Amino acid sequence: MLNANKNIWLKILIPVAIVCVVGGLWILKNTQDSEPEKGVSVGSNNPDFALDVTDELDLDQLKSYGLPIVIDFGADSCLPCKEMAPVLKALNEEYQGKVIIKFVDVWKYQELAQGYPISLIPTQVFIGADGKPFNPENPSAFSLNQYVTKDTGELVFTTHEGGMTKNDFLMIFDAMGVQ
CATH class of the missing domain: 3.40.30.10 (Glutaredoxin)
Incomplete structure (x- = not known):
């Protein structure tokens, strides 16, 4: 029974962690794209x-x-x-x-x-x-x-x-x- 609860938590935590990492990367990429052309600031x-x-x-x-x-x-x-x-x-x-x-x-x-x-x-x-x-x-x-x-x-x-x-x-x- 203890092992079954552990598996349920892993099935929930792993997708949540993946979504957080992907979301973080998306936010990071989009904030970098808002810089002026060629990545050089004015x-x-x-x-x-x-x-x-x-x-x-x-x-x-x-x-x-x-x-x-x-x-x-x-x-x-x-x-x-x-x-x-x-x-x-x-x-x-x-x-x-x-x-x-x-x-x-x-x-x-x-x-x-x-x-x-x-x-x-x-x-x-x-x-x-x-x-x-x-x-x-x-x-x-x-x-x-x-x-x-x-x-x-x-x-x-x-x-x-x-x-x-x-x-x-x-x-x-x-x-x-x-x-």
Whole structure:
């Protein structure tokens, strides 16, 4: 009789234990799936959101976050760039997770500027959250330059040449749909 009671308890406890383990694994898996794309978090510890660029820009990785991107090509020793440095730093901190802001020192890392239409510094490149060049209704309202391909007329770059104030950036962020 004692053995029969023991078997009944084992028949109850084993399925309950299995259900608990499976449920725990399901909860663990679903909480991990809610992390941002590619398992990389948006935040100050994520190198994709660091302001200063010293290695090749992986635009595909940056675009995968679905955020607007601003790349400022300048130099630490350029006067307008020095004036913009605290603005870029403050915006990068304030808009972390809303806009990706990058600074490339083209005198230290000339190779990182290759492929971009840079004729003077500072020059800012603007990319929309959709991964395409930012295309406002009225680019001249923001003093933006737009570069298109000769054959198809496809927009390939939207830039601004020269220094920008925090208000200049904020007006563009607003036009980009940044909240």
